[in-house]
Every structure is written in structure tokens, then in C-alpha cells.
Amino acid sequence: MKTGIGYGGKTLKEMLEESEKLWRETGYYYGLKELKLRKEDPVKFERFYSRLLALVIGARESVRYIASSPGTREVGELVFAIYTPEGDGVVFSTGIMAHVNTMSRFIKWMIENDYESDPGIIEGRYFEANDWVVGGLHPVDVLQVTPIFYKGQLVGWSGGVIHELEAGAYEPAGCPLSPTRFVEGLHFMGDIVAENDRLKKEYVEKVKINVRFPEIFIMDAKVRLAGNYMIREGVKKVIDEFGLDYYMRAVRELIEEGRRAFLEKVKTVLIPGKYRTAAFIPLNYSKLEGLRRLHPLAQQDTLLHFAYEISVNEDGTLHYDIYAANPQGPHPLHATPTLLRGGLWITLTQILAYDLRVSEGTNRCVSFSAPQGSVLNPTDPHVSTSNVWNVLCTIFGSGVRLLSYGFYARGFLEEVFQMNANDMIAIQLLTPKGLVGGDNMEHAGAGSGARAVEDGIDGGHCLWLPDTTAGNAERWEETYNKLYLHRNFLRDAYAPGKFRGGAARNSTFIVWTDFMQVVFKCGWTPGVFPFDKGMFGGYPPPTPFGYALKNTNVKELIEKKVPLPRNVFEIIEALEKGILRAEEIYFYKTHDVSPHLKYYDIFGIVHKGGAGYGDPIERDPKLVIRDVERGLVSEEYARRIHGVVLKYENGKWTVDLEATAKEREKIRKERLAKAIPVKEFIEKERERILKKDLPEHVLRCYRDTTRISKRWKEEFYKFWNLPENFEI
């Protein structure tokens, strides 16, 4: 009789089926009603857990320094984890927590596709995937897993993911504007990339000529391999110490315990009920000449729209019903239910499950639904997910705000949080070795949204990235042949509120090569549309943008020792005054590519902060003084937005309290005078909608959404009291 490679001689398929059956029938992970090991000897159980946790964190922190990529070394864009034989996550390192579910899906995909028989799963063999069909997020997030055998039985898997700076798409870097998968770059779908713990030659040779940074990519593959090797060997030692039967039961108890703890946490900090919002991503591509070469319909303006409802259920489970979304289309903003879990876990691990053991157990407490055939549940295997992060940041960023309503209502003001999304740039250089290039992760140091107890972080927040640092300027200069003209915060450029969003951050660079091309992308989600909204009277954040100046007089200014601009406002002023000159000036509020830039040309990016919290005229004047002293707010803006009247005497800023009280009262009266009852607004707007007096891309968004979502159509028609025969 044929025996399987799994624990107890079962095949992996049998193990997976058994695990799923037990879950279906009992509602407990692996049918574990009793946490026997934990109950019998909790100290041993904790020691066991600590050993596994130390393995994954130890691996991540050791091997990231093998990497030559600043994204891996400095921004920490990697994660390691241990899985059960069936592919259920047991323990995760710190890092990109988006992958709680992706590697799990990848392992299950291999099991379902009988990798056990063909090509075979053996010790020392490593598999990679980055394709969404297999569970990958987008091509630059490369997943690698390897089996863990103990005395001839497969007892689990080790997995590691690294965000590559580049994956060989038609555009450099991670989130190209790819209308289909055909221009996304290299795809891996369960490829064997290493045998006997060594990278295979054909893998290395393939990567060498198919990406723009082959050295970085190959070193990252070695990082993944080394980390997985460390974990695999470490797990064997843990089993030597604790025994195989203990190991197999304990990893499952950890998952079940994680599930129960999550439900309890939800019941402790949230309020049951429905939390709803709508999130938007403008795809303003109509002016992007050339896109139509990639897909006949790609060059157009489209507004992506997601209306969703989070149900916090009586038992502590969460259900995300994204009931409205556009149909799949020729752009890179698609996700799948597995990928949605990527965005979910990168947020929940930090705002809800940060004191829990995140595992498959926590994963089972959350479910999703999204319309089939939509951008979130595509049926066309050729759609692109290159810019999936744009979708995930937009949906789950607003999702954090929604859960914050629950935190506030429950009294956990210190837990209220608002996130930000990424505003990325990528760079391509022509060198004697050919085109090189990839992401410049400057956005990793952007500001956050405000909380209920303090302002947003000005620099050093990026919940989507592990180490929330933009990395050392010098390292990026070395990677991309550009020099920092400045990294700075902008004045009066935040989301106003009682607590304000983080200040907008601005970097400008001098090109230091003969050929450079810059791609402005990704978090442009909102180049023309704010990212999310705000809470309780706080405003949405400002919108980001990029710029490039070609054929400048920067060299001459340096030679003449004329002070160079220190931020984009000063650049604009210097241009207006004729001090700074450029033959061509480019301004970007969409995903776009710069022309050929060369020595002394300059380019830059403004990263927005997050949203504000509370009424701006309830802001503590002391915080306004602090901001004035830091150069983050002007006297005029403080008065106009916060109603704070400042005085500058004897070299010191103070608040005129009496004038401030009057100013604030004046603002309240002005608001009341300028506002109308909402019912009146609805009546006027209804007429406009009946006449279809809306921008064409907005009308198309509503039209597409009504076709794909019956619920949204009913809500839209009911709200505006539209006749049944009306067609948007």
C-alpha cells in the first residue's frame, strides 16, 4: 500500500482533507475542543512557542543582512513563517504581515495540485511563487517555501517572502501600470528554484537577464533560502527536544488558541454591528499616450469604487462584505479574496491583533465576500494585480478608520488610528550593463493619520511596510545615481483636525547620471482624490504629486553658490522668480513616466500624511504653537483653519486666548451661514443626477457598479429617490 510523505504516513491531500473536515464538523481548528498541552503544562507550552517565534524572528533578523537591496536590509520588506503540513500558518516573524495567508494559499495550491507526486516534495527542495493565481500578491512579492521533514515524515513547511525592488515588467519596479499580466514581468508558479539547499543554475540564469537588478534579486533569493534553511534545521532541533507527537499537537493548539484569543479581543475592544464606508481610486489614464498599445481600452479615465460593510458579529468573528466593486478591467488594480487577506492582516496585526499570536487561527475569524467578476474577485486569469497594494491600502486603510469607530465607542481612545497609503517612485537607469532600476522606497517614511489622542506621525509611519523608515539617503543615492537635494516637511500641508494628520513630506533629487527615467506611481490613488476621509470633523489628507525639471541651471546655481530650494514650494517660487530655470517642467498627478533626465536635472515627490481627527477649531492652541515653532504651520493658516490667533513677542510665539475664542466663534457662525440642511442638498443633487450632470468617468463608475451589485444599485436608487426606469 502506498503511503504518503506526511505525518503518520498520510498523503498531504489526506491531511488537508482531514483538517478541513474537522473544522467543518466541529468549528474548532483541527477539531481541538480541548487545549490539552496548554492546560497540562502551560510553561512548557509557552517555552515551545517562544522557541518557534525565536526561530522565525532570528532567521529574519540574521538573513536580511545578506541582502544588497535597501528594501530588504533597511526597510525590512521580508517575513518568515512556519506552517503545518496542510499549509496553515503557525507562527510569523515581524515583517510584511500581508503574507499570513498568501504562503498558506501557495502551499495548499501545491497540495491540491498533487506536488507530492509530481514534481515531488523532498528535503532541500525550494519552491517559489509570485503569481496571484497561486496565492501571490504581485510579481515583486516573491514567496519561497520548503518542506520540513523529520525522520522521513513531512511535519511542516518553512516560508519566506521578500518584496523585490523589481520583477522585470515593461516599467521598472513593483507596481507597473500593466493592463494585463503579459507586461507584469517574471512569474513564478510553484517553480523549483533550489535543490539540495542550493539555487538552481537555470533559475539564476533566468533571473540574470530578465530583471533590471539581477544581483539584488538573486541575493534576495539567497536570503529567502538561508532563512528557510535556518528555520527548517531549527524546527528539527525543537522536535528533538519536545518530541514529534508534542510538536504536531502543539502547533495545532497554538492555532486554535490564536483563534479563540482573537474572538475575545474583538469582544473586549469593539462594538457589535455594521461598519460601512466607500473607498475610491481614480485611474486617470486618459492622457497616457502609449497605454493603448498594451490594451485597446487601457487609456481611459475610470473611477474604481468599493462600497463595503464590516459586520462585527456576536461571536467575535468579522465579515467583510465588499458588495460593490467595478468589473475587472485593463489595469493593474485587481485582488482576490486571498489577496484581500493580505491587506487585512497587515492592518489587523497592528491595530487589533498586535498582542495576539497571529496564525491560521486568527485568519479563520475573518471572512470575505466580493462580487464575482469584479476587480476583487476576477474570473479572467489574464488580469493584472501589479498594483494590488493600491487596492489593499485603499480598502483596508478606510477599514482601520471603521474599526476605530468601535474603539472610540468602547472608550479605547488610545486605539483609534487612521492610516496612510503609499506614494511611490521608481527609477530606471541606462548603464553599460543595460537598463537597471526598481523602487525607491522613499514613501516608507511618510506620515500617518491622526489618532483620537494625538497628531499623526509626521515621518516614519507606513503601516504597509515593516520598518517604517525611508532608509538611509546615502544608500538610495548609491543605488540610483541621484543626490538628495532635500528631505523635508511642508508647511500648512496636513489634514486639519483637533488632532492633525502627519505633515506632508517632500524629497527632491538631483540626477547624477546620463540617463534616468522616473516612474511616479501607486499611491497616486489619490493624486486627484484624497486618500480616505477623516474622523469626526477631521479633514482628508492633502493629495500627493510628483515633478521633474529637465535641462536646468542647477549646475550654474551651485557654482555661483546660490542657495538651492529646500522644498517644492521654494522650487515653485524660485522658478517664478527666474532664479531656477528649466527648459521643460513636468507635473504628475497620475501614474506616469518622466522623460529622459540627466546630470543636474531634478525630480521630486510629495508624500501626503494621513487624515485628521476632530473639529480643527477644537485644536489645543499649545499644539499650534509647537507646529509654528517647527515650521509646520503659518500664522495665517493657524488663524484660518484652527481659529488660533498668535502673537510673536520677544522672539517667542504665544496665543491670544481672547482673540482665539472670538475667532473660533466667528468660524462657527460662518459655517452655519454657509451651510444648508442636508435634505435641501439631496433635493438639489437629485435633479443633477436625473440630468446625468456628472463627469463621464463618475457616471461610468456608477453605471458599472449598478450592473455588478444589486445591493448597491438599490441603495443608490433609494437614496436619490430615482424612478425604476431611470438608467444612470
Next chain:
Amino acid sequence: MSTSYPEEVIRKLVKRELPWEDLKRMMSEFKDPDRFEKYVKVWQELTGWKEKIVLPLTEHLMIVNKDGNLIIKALCGYELGDYKENWKLKVLIRVRRTLEEFKEIYPYPLVPDPNWCEIREFICPGCGALLDVDAVPPGYPIIKEFEPDIETFYTKWLKRPIPK
């Protein structure tokens, strides 16, 4: 693991008077299961209302039990009716939909594009407080964002009746 804070600490938290060190410690600690009771008690004292507060909803709005009906009441005293209805439909609104109006809030060129988006400010009719700000494309319905299941919260989670 159970944490608990004196009522005074929660009062300072609500009034935003908690020193940063204490706030930071609170963020890092396990969450205190009795927070809600103290939180509502503090709000009850701060408002001085005779109606029982059932659930704080936003910075300015509370769900209270008024004569057996759960309604939304603003801190200024303005009442917004049944909590199950969308309070946003009962207040005042100012819509910003031109570049000039956006530039009053954001410095150019960090402004949204009026062709894609409008900013809706919801204002309390009672006191002129800014209650919420939405950013949506023109023609988008006004969403009821939070619909607490008060019955389940009190009877199943807190295991006590809704305050009367």
C-alpha cells in the same frame, strides 16, 4: 491578563489631559475589560445630562436613552432622533467642489481635483461644530457609517440591560 484604571485616569483620557508617558503605557498594556463602564460614567458626569448615555458615537454625538427611546444627542444639546437612522441626513452641510474652495484647506498643488471629488462638511445645527467630513465623487449617496448592535452589545457581551 486583566488591567484596570481608576476612573480619574479615564476622565483625563476623555479630556485629553493624560500625560504622554501614561498614555503610552496605556497603549502598550493589555486592554482593560471595565473601560466601557468607566468611560460612560465619565461622560455622564461631564455632560450632566439626565438621560442615560448608552453609547458614545463620535466626538460630539452620543446615543442616549430618552424616555425609553434611543436617540442621538449632540454635546450642545441638539437632538438628532432615532439612532437607527442616519444622523448625517438631519444636520447641515457645506459642499466644497471648486479648486478655490479646496485651496482654503490645502496649499496648491496638494489639492484634489474637482472633476473627481467633492468634500462634504457636516455641521451641527445646534452649535456649528464640524461633525464629519466626507470626500466622495459627485453624486455619491451619504452613507450611514456605523450602526451599532446595541441589543447584542449590552445583553450578550456586557450581559446587562440597556441603561434606562
